[in-house]
Amino acid sequence: MTRLRLLAGPDLSLGPERLHAHVERLGPTPVLGHSLIDMLEASGLTGRGGASFPVARKWRSVARHRGGPVVVVNGAEGEPQSLKDRVLMSTRPHLVLDGALLAARTLKASQVIVYVGEDHREARAAMAGALAERPDPELRRARLVAAPARYVAGESSAAVNLLDNSIASPMSKPPDPHEAGVGDAPTLVQNVESLAHVSLIARYGAEWFKSAGRRGGAGTVLITVAGAVPSPGVVEIEAGTTVREVLDMAGGVDPASRAVLIGGYFGTWVDFAAAQDLALDPAALRERGLGLGCGVVGVISSRGCGVCETARIMRYLAGESSAQCGPCFFGLRALADACGRIADKGSNADDLARLHRWARDVRGRGACRHPDGAAMFLQSALQTFAPEFSTHPAHWRANAGGRDAA
Amino acid sequence: MEIGIDRIRCDGRGLCAELAPELIRLDDWGYPIIAASPVPDHLLSHAQKAVAACPVLALSLRQAAKRALG
């Protein structure tokens, strides 16, 4: 059994852990100087917001630029299937705030902003309550800001745009937020889970962090299991745990399931059998051309339809484009339309050719990674569901997809 | 030198593709696809004209930059 770390402590159903209980269990927030960044580097901690970018490297880039930095605690969780950030904020808000405080002190930040989804009431209330409990000046001055309930609202530059201009649309880079973000100050936008890991690494060290992990992975990861599983929800696993082991934790799964979607809507489809032995660790997945993303593992059942599910997700992603860049807005819509035609009216060579061509065309041609994420998701679908895409029959809309599709 | 583009500023007017067709072509919706390779010397003046002609200043010519990670 995995030793819990982030989710250790009182039962999750008890709600947010109060400050006194948190301090009693883990001790006060450590006081470290710049050595924290070295510790984070040694631990190999990568970001849990979707890009798996090394945390220490991000902190160093912010520190490198002039001006009083800003720390944005990113709990927007725009990914519909992902629950882990909400669960973390609702039950262990002080772990997240410790991490934020450590970031603010290490980077000498002038501002801390906590960015939580406007619809995630429990998480918002928990974070608001936790902030009110803290005596630390950096956190007493912290602002709690609601993120609009759109997929791109959690993107770093979109968060900055909302804070500066009240509009959560991504912005052009350069400059990246770590160079010039909120109020043109170097801005650290860090996922809540990443910050929670920071707060434990600061207490117990890099070696302790690496002492958990299998098959070469380091530390623990929060995973949301979704789709055709008996007990969907959030689990904390050691990095490197296999997909099979995670699905067992969620109640086991029909061995005839068709495929697994790893990493959420910007992730990749993997054939079910091939996915079993995949190690859920950012580095290991990257070597296989996959990504951990926001840590969602979704299962599509044997009765579900990969084409229909892909079409549904593409329609959603197309609708979530901020409509600022032509290739993204028109490209994703065209891709979604073509997928939809194959799903509804049956396979045809023209649409299949279009899917391949446009998915290639759209990549890298937006101001943010929205078109890339969607295109790579679609390309993995074309690969994993190749037989279905070329032989899909026409069928009525009402029956489209399985009830328990991922 | 390579051609940089601000994808949000760009609104698909297509003058760039008219003036430097060897370097820029338009996708199915009228937005530029820029050849990834650095601009060959003999096409540099055309690249400069294309950049200058953009009505919304979405294009720029810059030193070939390292791709930022992450």
Next chain:
Amino acid sequence: MTDQLLWYTTRAAGAVSLVLLTAVVILGVLSALRFKTAGWPGFLTTGLHRNLALVTLVFLALHIVTAVVDPFTHLGWLSAIVPFSSYYRTFWLGLGTIAFELLAAIVVTSLLREYVGHATWRVIHWLTYAAWPIGVVHGLGTGTDAWSPWFFTLTLVCVAAVGFAVAYRLVAGSRDPLAAPRASFRSGVERKSEQ
């Protein structure tokens, strides 16, 4: 004799400026409408617009210089810069000065577009819709030929052309296919008040 020459040059250069400026405005409207055909590429509209604007400046300069040095008008150089500072046809000439200065601002910001930035450039460029009509009124008010048939007809044709072009532009609306979806998305993610 030189006086007559100066006088004719002023009037001729003024008329030519009017025609050129009319063409420039129409080309600007065509540019905003993204006008292009198989034989008329987009860069032709913008290129002509820019070049004719610069040529207009040349004829304007000729128009202003010959007017100022003409002993008959007693205009000092100041009247070319400070509106309504001349004794000669004070009001109508003042309008000309204003039109000229607006055009100068537009041209300078356009030449320095890279440094001024797109947003500022755009705002100042809208002054065209003030500069052109003011120039037309100046021509009708100051010109000796103002009410002579040829100049009057010329002015009428220019006004009709610009009027039609601008009306079309207003009716046609934005040619940017992203304008509507972008605005729609924006209104969904705009958050004025914070918790």
